[in-house]
Amino acid sequence: MTRITKNFTLEELSHSNTAKAKNIPNEPGTVEKANLVKLAICLLQPLRNLYGKTMVVNSGYRSPEVNRLVGGVPTSLHMQGKAADISCENPRELQKLLVRSGLPFDQAILYDDGRNNFLHLSFNEGKNRKQVLYSKGTRP
Numbered sequence: 001m002t003r004i005t006k007n008f009t010l011e012e013l014s015h016s017n018t019a020k021a022k023n024i025p026n027e028p029g030t031v032e033k034a035n036l037v038k039l040a041i042c043l044l045q046p047l048r049n050l051y052g053k054t055m056v057v058n059s060g061y062r063s064p065e066v067n068r069l070v071g072g073v074p075t076s077l078h079m080q081g082k083a084a085d086i087s088c089e090n091p092r093e094l095q096k097l098l099v100r101s102g103l104p105f106d107q108a109i110l111y112d113d114g115r116n117n118f119l120h121l122s123f124n125e126g127k128n129r130k131q132v133l134y135s136k137g138t139r140p
């Protein structure tokens, strides 16, 4: 196991249930790994420290094939290791906390539509837009 920060490992940021179920490789390359490390160090762990509660990574790195299978957009930063979908007790609270924190991020997309309940977070060094967004069906 490769621990990146106190609460996040490279393995959980590369794990994919879909890849496992379909027996498809989902192994990040050197560049993607470096991006996952940055994501954890610059965004996920500082946010975890503020939140003080469990944050579970549903989906971090996705190979192009896995991204297609899960219905990710073709430009998804998940394929570069720059995004993670986070489940926690209250993703809406986590999104608010992130906005207040002043931490850098590219997009924070809340999925809270009765079917999904997670927060998509991305970190894109030098291009962080701090966009706060809501999925279709999620009230702002």
Ligand SMILES: [Zn+2]
Residues within 6 Å of the ligand: 078, 083, 084, 085, 120, 121
């Ligand atoms: Zn996502």
